[in-house]
Amino acid sequence: MITLDHHPSGRHFLQIPGPSPVPDRLLRALSLPTIDHRGPEFAALGKRVLSGMQQVFGTQHPVVIYPASGTGAWEAALVNTLSPGDAVLMYETGHFASLWQKMARRLGLVPEFLARPGTCAATGLPLSWRHGVDAALIGERLRADPGHRIKAVCVVHNETSTGVTSDIAAVRAAIDAAGHPALLMVDTISGLASADYRHDEWGVDVSVSGSQKGLMLPPGISFNALSPKALEASRHAGCAKAFWAWDEIVEMNRTGYWPYTPNTNLLYALSESLDLLLTQGLPAVFARHQRWAAGVRAAVQAWGLPIQCADPAVCSPVLTGVVTPAGVDADALRALIHRRFDLSLGTGLGKVKGRMFRIGHLGDCNDLTLMAALSGVEMGLRLAGVPLAGSGVQAAMDHFAGHPAPDGPAAG
């Protein structure tokens, strides 16, 4: 096992926007002996995690748990509800929205990719990657589709590549205002269980999520939360599907079992995660992330560096994108910080590659974990010769000291 252990002294600081730091309590649950997935104990586990996930999504309707990582749940959302050649309205908020769109095309659908036009004068980055979904653009496009050729609207709740969230309720309202029957499908892979999310209340038809972000598990489990309308659509959808097909899973889940072998040990960790999150209460969890995010943004502002999210109203509570000055290779900076300080930061993806890095503030963290990470970034910026307006570490200390968490270290 020695080859698996890369950190001879001290724990690695994993401040990427997922996989998030896994609580020891979940790692211990993960290592429980595997049981018979058709035995009596398993049914109790199955029912417990299915019901807990309904609470996390905020839904009364079925949640499907896949023994597969998050990308699979994107595919599941599409192939269960759509038919080859169907038009899908997608919205470019960043790299993951782009990948989902690319996947739709690959699966034989016809995505149309909306984006806020223009380029940011200050940073040269596409404006669409610095803002959330513009629901008005979506409404406008749907009104121009009186024949209802568009079968689904797909948006990302929390863009992991940029640190920008989107107002999902506004998208729903725009669809409704346009009187359009398209399904609303939302990727909340990195949002769920860190940022407020309400599948039923917001009128989402399919929510897509994964295990390795707010749920704090290792990767390997993903989710679809369904609406009755999505279930109805799935009965007529023409895309070929077997592994991802909702029908047999939803049917068999009534008894706590799965039609094929589920991911038993990750379900142990999921059960433990649900215990932990639901005992603390989701509002407390969301508040914790908002507080951390504000502290991190205070640091970035003190350094004088642009935050990738240009709209303060939709800055992500999960991660913060930091734009490096022209001429500073963000990936070289990340490599330096990793080598010197055993700290992992998220890379810039796609159109912002090399231009920004991402600080994750999700998962098993607390104030001092983030102070450690910010110290590592500040030392790295200085070592890389980046001119700083001031000390972000000092600003973050001011923030954390000045804003006590409502209920002590637990709320961190």
Add this chain to the structure above:
Amino acid sequence: MITLDHHPSGRHFLQIPGPSPVPDRLLRALSLPTIDHRGPEFAALGKRVLSGMQQVFGTQHPVVIYPASGTGAWEAALVNTLSPGDAVLMYETGHFASLWQKMARRLGLVPEFLARPGTCAATGLPLSWRHGVDAALIGERLRADPGHRIKAVCVVHNETSTGVTSDIAAVRAAIDAAGHPALLMVDTISGLASADYRHDEWGVDVSVSGSQKGLMLPPGISFNALSPKALEASRHAGCAKAFWAWDEIVEMNRTGYWPYTPNTNLLYALSESLDLLLTQGLPAVFARHQRWAAGVRAAVQAWGLPIQCADPAVCSPVLTGVVTPAGVDADALRALIHRRFDLSLGTGLGKVKGRMFRIGHLGDCNDLTLMAALSGVEMGLRLAGVPLAGSGVQAAMDHFAGHPAPDGPAAG
């Protein structure tokens, strides 16, 4: 975590044919902290497991590792190589062969399902479920397809539902003798790393496997091993695919990374499993399972119960199917044994439901684990009032005492 722990005294005996008992060493590896799947340490891990899996499959060609359970790898084999409407020749050896055939149909392919005809006089069970693949039947069918409408032949190496193996080299020879270009696709989900398997030498085009059997991991990882011919076919195959698509994965695996988030913690366990298996050597591992299987069969024969596999030449080293006498509900027996002795046995699936049970002798076992399991079965049979010809436990002790493992308890 208390709700996850169901065995107040002593360890549960998990003698189902998978998930297999996971070595503590792997459970510990599983619980290592999750790392950045795009960081430098990850590439070393990725390369190590990819290369180790090539050794286990016996191939020089790419192995694809999916962050998904085994059923997904079935789908991957089909959608990467075939086009909607393609004819596929499949062979009914039991329940899992039947499920794969059902999946092919669901994915828009046209499977033809060959089977050895007839019913066993003694047990009333279908003969096809008590024997391995009849390669001659396959050769005959292919010769009747001069237009090469059949694009692939799909067989199961070790039928987990029956405990019968099949001669894969003979299937290859039959295809070749027929001069037919069909691809050979083999499900060795429960065979790999317990029973001898040689992807390249046997001329297999796509081998399908999973983590929770001979590799002794929890479920959640699955595999496709490819041939150059399969890779070539994948370039023209018309089935829609994204998550399962080989192209991007094989390309990105060259650097030790994956195009989407891999199953990091299960890869830790896989790395540990490969260390363990390759250090012991696969021939020693195969011999160990053959020895256990012989001991278990000696017990079943002493009880006077039929072994599901009617052909001694192809009895599985992985599991043994035991047929219960008419009137004895095998599942009621299993439930009694589970309740009284904390021992899980495999259920009869599909056409043999209630008529047989399965004893797994794979994964992290030794002679005494199997003696424990056989004791539990013998006590259960007596409590259920099943008349026994003799003591299977005694026969197994004779076998294990009389046949020392080549190298001590390690080979156990």
Add this chain to the structure above:
Amino acid sequence: MITLDHHPSGRHFLQIPGPSPVPDRLLRALSLPTIDHRGPEFAALGKRVLSGMQQVFGTQHPVVIYPASGTGAWEAALVNTLSPGDAVLMYETGHFASLWQKMARRLGLVPEFLARPGTCAATGLPLSWRHGVDAALIGERLRADPGHRIKAVCVVHNETSTGVTSDIAAVRAAIDAAGHPALLMVDTISGLASADYRHDEWGVDVSVSGSQKGLMLPPGISFNALSPKALEASRHAGCAKAFWAWDEIVEMNRTGYWPYTPNTNLLYALSESLDLLLTQGLPAVFARHQRWAAGVRAAVQAWGLPIQCADPAVCSPVLTGVVTPAGVDADALRALIHRRFDLSLGTGLGKVKGRMFRIGHLGDCNDLTLMAALSGVEMGLRLAGVPLAGSGVQAAMDHFAGHPAPDGPAAG
């Protein structure tokens, strides 16, 4: 860590009479991060384990927990209550009674070592090692000490070297009947939490125990349970002491802390063990061991080998001593069984070295664990050429199948 892992396939069967098999649940607790032994969380842990241990000992008075293995708690009992030159009446029930007596001498006390006289005709073993304490002998000796020169009577509750228990209440009655003020000190290192024990009700002054038997922890923690009379004696006892001194520990324990660094991680496991045992209830735990012991004795009797304990009324529920026929070296037999079947049995100690071996039936076991162990012993006996009257394995199966545990596998 590879060098620490000696069992390449399957779990080792640890059926020695301690250290006992540790439940996975305790091993996981053991691996929780160490905390500040002077911080607020520690006090809660300290109070919880101290109170739980009072329940296990059956006492309202202080229990002292040492961060040291069991031998230390023997020393603590003596040096806290006695003065150099004090006479102590000890009773030879086996090897551990002899070692305690040797320790008393080494510490400057003057032990007198009572024993049932004579040698067993059938086995040639000392009778004293095949029977429990003869309380009448003790009463007689005390009546011959009108000047009360004897300051303490020391007996072993469950002789780990022989598998014989002693009637502690009878010893108390004998002391009282003699009107003698000597303290009663009892070694229940291997008895506690497996066999019925009642510190207060039986009038014990100092009970000595350890972690690695009925409490199912690894070794490293030991205990003294005190009576008010013992505490009073400790105020005037003249033996030098510091580490073992009760005074500061008992005082500081009121707040949940210790005067020096306690064994934090073993206390985690102790807390978990107490949760487990007290939730199941001690009577259920004792019944479980009695049932296992009866099954093991049925096996030994079927083999036709003498049980070390010659008095059925006091056979230990914790372990069974098995006498090998003349000419059969019990240690060579144990080595053979270890090598062939990865099963550890207890060696014969002191006067019975090479003449017997011990089967532990304590700790984290269940019926099938014991069937595994008995199978290993039976195969080993046959391989060693020991003539057997019949199959012990068969007899044990008859016993376990015929005597269901009151509440399913939990009660094992």
Add this chain to the structure above:
Amino acid sequence: MITLDHHPSGRHFLQIPGPSPVPDRLLRALSLPTIDHRGPEFAALGKRVLSGMQQVFGTQHPVVIYPASGTGAWEAALVNTLSPGDAVLMYETGHFASLWQKMARRLGLVPEFLARPGTCAATGLPLSWRHGVDAALIGERLRADPGHRIKAVCVVHNETSTGVTSDIAAVRAAIDAAGHPALLMVDTISGLASADYRHDEWGVDVSVSGSQKGLMLPPGISFNALSPKALEASRHAGCAKAFWAWDEIVEMNRTGYWPYTPNTNLLYALSESLDLLLTQGLPAVFARHQRWAAGVRAAVQAWGLPIQCADPAVCSPVLTGVVTPAGVDADALRALIHRRFDLSLGTGLGKVKGRMFRIGHLGDCNDLTLMAALSGVEMGLRLAGVPLAGSGVQAAMDHFAGHPAPDGPAAG
């Protein structure tokens, strides 16, 4: 286990001077199944840890490993070498030196307690608690003992209560210069494996240490390293002893076993620790701690607070004592920091209670762990209204960024 888990979000920062943060790798080793302490695998483990500990102490002579916490090893050093009434010269460097002296008295020895006289004008603290051992004082006292009534000189290598080290070679030289035959006994409980230590080269007769500091284990194991002269003394020493007696342990250790039950699972962790430390090399380990200590001292100096150690030449690489301004209760400050930032700091002990706190920089740390801790302290100082000269966090970042570790994050 839920009651054992006190940190709902993020890992606790345990920056007390021991128990130190335990590497996950050791926690995993700790949770390996317990084995037979009289079986063949155990001997290999025993020999490995005994030999590794000789390397860590820098000795060719026996090391005794006790299954007991560090206070026990103090007692062992005294009772194995001395007789009741023997005079012992001890030196007051702080609280632990005082406790050892108190223990000597309790064990019937006659300690004489030397100390540097006087009180620090600036802080009001005893000078003896701000400086290391004054070897000249010892030499002077020994020269005044021509009759060699003094049998041993006892000093503390690294005073855990103050953060001051002492020059052991100088003490040896002073004894030799005085031509005095007294034994030299050294407490290096918190020094060993973090600070340079050389048992043989420095002429130490008995070195005392424990597991929960530089070795990074949980508490529960302690050590005596012996010299031939100490062994010779032990043959005639008159203190009563049994558990602590070297003779049987040293004799039996030759075969890798112990005369009584050793602390098996902590020995697993010790084996893993030795692998880790000796692979990295002790010089690299010592350099790592010196670098951390310098960074922490830079922070304290920037705050304008006095460092407890008044002599820069002997500041501890293990911990730094920080004196709070008059009127600031150091324990109230610690409590605030614990509550707000989930960070444990060491309390002021004995004569400096409430006047100082201690920052541990030992065990499983790295630069960012220390930055986290220093951030927590700085925020706490501000919240407590302590006027600070500047930012210690800034100073520490300057130090860590400006002084790269010789070999990357490994050396931290």
